[in-house]
Amino acid sequence: MDRREFIEKGVLAAVGTTLLGACASDRQAKSNTQTDPAKMKQDMASHSFDSLEEKVSLLGYGCMRWPMIDDGKGGQIPDQEAVNDLIDKALVCGINLFDTSPMYNGGLSEKATAAALSRHPRSSYYLSTKLSNFGPENASREASMRMYENSFRQLQTDYIDFYFLHSIGSRIEDFQTRYIDNGMLDFLVEQRRIGKIRHLGFSFHGNKKNFDYFMSLHEKYHWDMVLIQMNYVDWKYATLNNKNATNAEYLYGTLSSMGIPVLIMEPLLGGRLAKIPEPLVHKLQERDPRRSVASWAFRFCASHPGVLSVLSGMTYMEHLEDNLSNFAPLEPLTVEDVDFLQDIAKIMMEYPVVPCNDCKYCIPCPYGIDIPGIFNHYNKCVNEGSIEPDSQDPAYRKARRRFLSGYDASVDPLRQADKCIHCGQCIEKCPQEIDIPHELSRIDHYAETLRRESGL
Numbered sequence: 001m002d003r004r005e006f007i008e009k010g011v012l013a014a015v016g017t018t019l020l021g022a023c024a025s026d027r028q029a030k031s032n033t034q035t036d037p038a039k040m041k042q043d044m045a046s047h048s049f050d051s052l053e054e055k056v057s058l059l060g061y062g063c064m065r066w067p068m069i070d071d072g073k074g075g076q077i078p079d080q081e082a083v084n085d086l087i088d089k090a091l092v093c094g095i096n097l098f099d100t101s102p103m104y105n106g107g108l109s110e111k112a113t114a115a116a117l118s119r120h121p122r123s124s125y126y127l128s129t130k131l132s133n134f135g136p137e138n139a140s141r142e143a144s145m146r147m148y149e150n151s152f153r154q155l156q157t158d159y160i161d162f163y164f165l166h167s168i169g170s171r172i173e174d175f176q177t178r179y180i181d182n183g184m185l186d187f188l189v190e191q192r193r194i195g196k197i198r199h200l201g202f203s204f205h206g207n208k209k210n211f212d213y214f215m216s217l218h219e220k221y222h223w224d225m226v227l228i229q230m231n232y233v234d235w236k237y238a239t240l241n242n243k244n245a246t247n248a249e250y251l252y253g254t255l256s257s258m259g260i261p262v263l264i265m266e267p268l269l270g271g272r273l274a275k276i277p278e279p280l281v282h283k284l285q286e287r288d289p290r291r292s293v294a295s296w297a298f299r300f301c302a303s304h305p306g307v308l309s310v311l312s313g314m315t316y317m318e319h320l321e322d323n324l325s326n327f328a329p330l331e332p333l334t335v336e337d338v339d340f341l342q343d344i345a346k347i348m349m350e351y352p353v354v355p356c357n358d359c360k361y362c363i364p365c366p367y368g369i370d371i372p373g374i375f376n377h378y379n380k381c382v383n384e385g386s387i388e389p390d391s392q393d394p395a396y397r398k399a400r401r402r403f404l405s406g407y408d409a410s411v412d413p414l415r416q417a418d419k420c421i422h423c424g425q426c427i428e429k430c431p432q433e434i435d436i437p438h439e440l441s442r443i444d445h446y447a448e449t450l451r452r453e454s455g456l
């Protein structure tokens, strides 16, 4: 079944043509200028789930990108005052799912999230976290148990609503080591039985064969929900960037057909779908001038039935407010909108960006390389059209200047691509399976060529 057929048969059948069938003039009339928190809370799209008393908000708070400030000792800590403001606003406007992990924000996310949430009744929000026992030093039974128990302490709670095996799928052997050989999965199933964990699932990055394997375990472990990477680019093109990935269309379709609720990560591809190439921004604006670029990506995810929550890492108040305007209330995409976004995705695949979603799992690099910073700068220049392949192009000199000055401004010269020694230690940490040293070499070569031509 192709995507259009799937949406027409699945989505329209599930939600009725009045939702996805809304015409452009209907949409124009429904411009969302809502700012009253109580009304937003009432309008927030949400779903009932299992035996949970309150519906789960379709917009979930991804707590991996809290704003950070200097800790006064040369490090960084979450800006607790800002986190409190963001969480207060989210709760009052109807967001009630908060997803974190022991490894987010340099290991400080659970604590910062709980510090803000504990100022509110425990029954007013759902907590989601993960067993992030990556690496041999964390995968033993003892270390995994410590991580599990520590999450309860950090989150100041005696039960967790959603608990995930974190990022399984790239290698079955790792899953075996992290969850089977050490008995952790059996332990977690028991924790679910006694109510310490209310729902158990996994987050997935990997290929189709591995996904099918985890689905085959459903009968034994009963996955309550699965967290997948889904957005309008990965819907059909995830495997184009990473041959060891799976297109979201397949992941979502399989889970839907098995009746397993879907949670979505990376709806914005780490922010890349909020910073798309300029010509594509114009196309989106032409189609609906009221909508932000990011809103298209969120509504793509939220318009699919069977999606329990779309997790978004909203670092600043303006991100939160823009998202609230998309979900409270949600105005689902039409089938034509979805087709239009697929055309945009197809064009986007022609741009030579590095498929980095800024998750920061690869840092710190032992040699100090600012891997995500370098990729972010390069991608930004690609999207702005500052990377001109042809040195005869009249815009080439301007583009060259923009790339070089922006590079030094955004990435400390001591942490740039030329300092990478190709040790390869970062490769395994990247869920997008980017060949990081290779990409750094490519960017370094490009920067060096520009410098040489500029006489720098």
Ligand code: SF4
Residues within 6 Å of the ligand: 365, 366, 367, 368, 369, 371, 419, 420, 421, 422, 423, 424, 425, 426, 427, 436, 437, 440
């Ligand atoms: S390959 Fe380069 S970027 Fe990766 S860990 Fe080694 S030095 Fe750091």
Ligand code: SF4
Residues within 6 Å of the ligand: 355, 356, 357, 358, 359, 360, 361, 362, 363, 371, 372, 375, 429, 430, 431, 432, 433, 434, 436
């Ligand atoms: S290179 Fe990979 S691990 Fe590093 S920030 Fe980008 S996507 Fe994440």
